[in-house]
Amino acid sequence: MNLLLLSFLLLIPILLLLRRKRKPYKRVPPGSLGIPIIGQSLGLLRAMRANTAEKWVQERINKYGPISKLSLFGKPTVLMYGQAANKFIFSSGGNTVANQQTQSIRMILGDRSLLELRGEDHSRVRGALVSFLKPESLKLYVGNMDEEVRRHLEMYWEGKQQVKVLPLMKTLTFNIICSLLFGLERGKQREKFLDSFQKMIEGMWSVPINVPFTRYNRSLRASAKIQNMLKEIVHNKKIVLEQNGASAHQDLISYLLGMVDEDGKQVLTEKEIIHNVMLVMVAGHDTSSVLITFIIRLLANEPAISAAVLQEQEEIAKSKQPGETLTWEDLSKMKYTWRVAMETLRMFPPIFGSFRKAATDIEYDGYLIPKGWQIFWVTGLTHMDKSIFPEPSKFDPSRFENQASVPPYCFIPFGGGARICPGNEFARLETLVAIHYLVTRFSWKLCSDNFFSRDPMPVPTQGLPVQIWPRKLS
Known part of the structure; x- marks a missing residue:
């Protein structure tokens, strides 16, 4: 007995020493x-x-603080909130x-889209997309975008007394994508x-249970069809490139197919081209159509802001000859209109979170965030934080007169840091060209209430029906 007691007493300092050396346990x-x-x-x-x-997310923050665990779409997840959390996510x-x-x-x-890649693969694919979507390249496409917008308004708006804005804006952005990005x-x-x-x-935001009649199952089947169609388009464009070479005004798919490294090897694989074209489709179609729709909704409710946007756009319209398309220089003059767009993105970000x-x-x-867990960030929470944006519920484009402030x-509608969305300049072009022709050719008023839901993008009631009538340049 004495021997056991002595052994135990000798072990105590050893155990205390080992415990001191161990890292303190961090809880989830x-x-x-x-x-x-x-x-x-x-x-x-x-x-x-x-x-x-x-409100649902804010209640979690009020209950648990700026970091908490939950489970979303089949994975253990950590919700992070605040400027420091955004910086950590986008700069890590x-x-x-x-x-x-x-x-x-x-x-x-x-699984080969930019949303999934990391390291060298992410840099390689992002570099390829950015080289097509950078301002210097997009300058070549302003005229094409202008023609698509004017054709759309002639087909779907002129001669009408009432239209549903969101479905039409989705049709417009889809046609722009097909024309400029696919050459379709x-x-x-x-x-x-x-x-x-x-x-x-x-x-795309659904519980991943793949059984018939679920949203997830329908989306998977539609995705497979699109990938097959894109494979055919890629194959046909490869043949054209081999026969005729590259052109100065080629579409995104042709551009990516024509990119080769120093050894003459194609920079992106066919799978990477298809998956990233699908990503650009979603980003360019949904986010821009939602932004334009909510600007139209806002201008119907804010007469003073609407008048200021119209004045800026009429000055540009008066400087053009009949039938002359907008230019990159014209878009650079639309400073107030873009501040309105930025404030719309602050209050109604198309992307809820990622x-x-x-x-x-x-x-x-x-806290410990275990390896393999999802990290979830929500765009609108810092956008509506009164310590960052005073009177956050007030629509005030002057907040963006000096973006450095x-x-x-x-303000993260396009992400941040090195991970900012490569298509944000493309979205700016789509938005400014569309708003220019909408406000200079039409007046409108809302036909329904201002309610909207998210699915996962903001969707106004009944697609935002508006009464429209033609406007003449003053």
């Missing part, structure tokens, strides 16, 4: 993972459709915070594309 953030697979997904989706998603390297979307987005858009002529092939495309995006993945165990704010990583 507070919260609950909920029901397996489903977790809090249905609650979030219900809140988005009821237009209470920001791929070895810490990796690109990875929910299973539903990954399976629908593909109008006709049955475009129509087939549009039908499958709309079905595909419906299930996901990353912990590439390793992460210590953040005193907006604190970094607080």
